[in-house]
Amino acid sequence: MIYFNACPKCHGDLMMNQDGYGSFVSCLQCGFMRDIDVKPSTVKAPAVTPIWYAEEESLAKAA
Helix, strand or coil, rough: EEEEECCCCCCCEEEEECCEEEEEEECCCCCCEEHHHHHCCCCCCCCCCCHHHCCCCCCCCCC
């Protein structure tokens, strides 16, 4: 993922990346690097039915 104009040093573009040590962002223009502390979430997101699916289902019932 790229974050445009998000570098705190030069206001360049930050790119998120991952290696064997973990996740980090690095600036494409000046080389600034910062580790990202990513913790796994134990909370599950609720299941949400996509809007387009609900519309197709209602159209199928109407037919």
